Amino acid sequence: MSTTSPFPVPQYLAKLSFDGLREWFSSQPTSVLLSLAQTVCANTYGNKVYLRGLIEFSNHCFCDCLYCGIRHSNHKVERYTLSEEEIIAIVQRGIARGLKTFVLQSGENRQDLPETMSRLLRRLRRFANEDIAFTLSCGVYPREVYREWKKAGANRYLLRFETSDEDLFSHLCPGKSLSRRLQAIEDLKIEGYAVGSGFMVGLPGETLDTRIQNVFLCRELQLEMVGIGPFLPHPDTPLASHHSLPIEETVRMTALLRLLLPWANIPATTAAGSLHPRGREMMLEAGANVLMPNLTPTEKKRHYLLYANKICLDEDGWECLSCLSLRVASIGKSLSFAKGESLLREEKR
Numbered sequence: 001m002s003t004t005s006p007f008p009v010p011q012y013l014a015k016l017s018f019d020g021l022r023e024w025f026s027s028q029p030t031s032v033l034l035s036l037a038q039t040v041c042a043n044t045y046g047n048k049v050y051l052r053g054l055i056e057f058s059n060h061c062f063c064d065c066l067y068c069g070i071r072h073s074n075h076k077v078e079r080y081t082l083s084e085e086e087i088i089a090i091v092q093r094g095i096a097r098g099l100k101t102f103v104l105q106s107g108e109n110r111q112d113l114p115e116t117m118s119r120l121l122r123r124l125r126r127f128a129n130e131d132i133a134f135t136l137s138c139g140v141y142p143r144e145v146y147r148e149w150k151k152a153g154a155n156r157y158l159l160r161f162e163t164s165d166e167d168l169f170s171h172l173c174p175g176k177s178l179s180r181r182l183q184a185i186e187d188l189k190i191e192g193y194a195v196g197s198g199f200m201v202g203l204p205g206e207t208l209d210t211r212i213q214n215v216f217l218c219r220e221l222q223l224e225m226v227g228i229g230p231f232l233p234h235p236d237t238p239l240a241s242h243h244s245l246p247i248e249e250t251v252r253m254t255a256l257l258r259l260l261l262p263w264a265n266i267p268a269t270t271a272a273g274s275l276h277p278r279g280r281e282m283m284l285e286a287g288a289n290v291l292m293p294n295l296t297p298t299e300k301k302r303h304y305l306l307y308a309n310k311i312c313l314d315e316d317g318w319e320c321l322s323c324l325s326l327r328v329a330s331i332g333k334s335l336s337f338a339k340g341e342s343l344l345r346e347e348k349r
């Protein structure tokens with residue numbers, strides 16, 4: 001481990017080329033990857049697992065990503081948008097329970113969102129002080145829109161690139177380009193957001209090389225948060241007949257991310273828990289340090305299915321807090337209600 005870097009990255013890994021890293025990664029047993037990632041995570045975030053309250057406030061989307069259950073062309077989806085009052089009530093209840101970060105997530109390209117989101121953020125900021133962080137995850141918008149949302153009270157933004165393979169991206173997301181998405185990530189950084197991105201593991205058409213390249217791209221972008229999860233086929237999409245990779249592949253990629261981006265906040269995602277009953281615990285054991293209980297009202301959650309077999313649909317998000325507490329305790333970790341900035345941001349201060 002380095003003694004000079006503020007982040008304890010194994011130096012031989014930090015310097016490896018793409019080919020060198022692929023060779024090293026392929027030759028390591030999962031147990032070794034986990035052991036290395038656990039050491040790095042313990043040295044950076046200790047045994048803390050930060051909580052983020054997720055609110056899926058609208059499933060309207062004008063995009064048609066081939067893998068996504070709420071894509072525009074899926075007419076079986078019952079569309080909804082939570083009212084401002086409903087969102088405010090959830091945030092108020094979350095703050096009373098001690099939560100400090102809320103993630104407001106929706107589909108993309110809604111014409112009315114620039115204005116309505118600004119208004120909502122201003123209303124939220126009337127009672128949420130600077131100890132509370134608002135993360136938006138609403139897709140690609142012009143930089144001026146991001147600027148307005150930041151002024152209105154947003155702090156962080158999640159925008160996954162899903163795959164670093166340009167051709168695969170264009171195939172999977174018709175009418176969109178990887179370069180535009182990466183431009184949006186740069187715009188968000190310039191506007192002062194803590195930016196998160198990430199990718200899917202096992203998309204039809206990707207290879208191990210793609211996945212290693214995905215991790216390199218995350219590092220190149222100096223992301224503060226990285227969300228990954230397994231590809232899970234949704235029955236009402238063009239990719240319904242494809243299969244997921246075993247959970248071990250997502251676990252190995254989580255460990256590699258922790259080793260190459262030791263500063264990043266990495267969620268143990270619901271998608272991993274949907275692929276394997278211990279999926280989230282396995283990601284936490286591989287270096288993830290964030291959990292996102294879903295606070296979306298139970299009657300709406302079932303209409304926000306990006307993939308099939310999503311877990312916790314019938315549970316009230318508030319009950320999830322107790323369940324998650326037991327789950328993290330079972331692997332020697334504990335939940336933290338702290339705001340949980342990434343170490344990269346702390347380091348810059």
Ligand code: SF4
Pocket residue numbers: 061062063064065068069070071072106107108139306
């Ligand atoms: S992945 Fe996102 S942008 Fe693509 S169709 Fe689904 S909600 Fe819309």
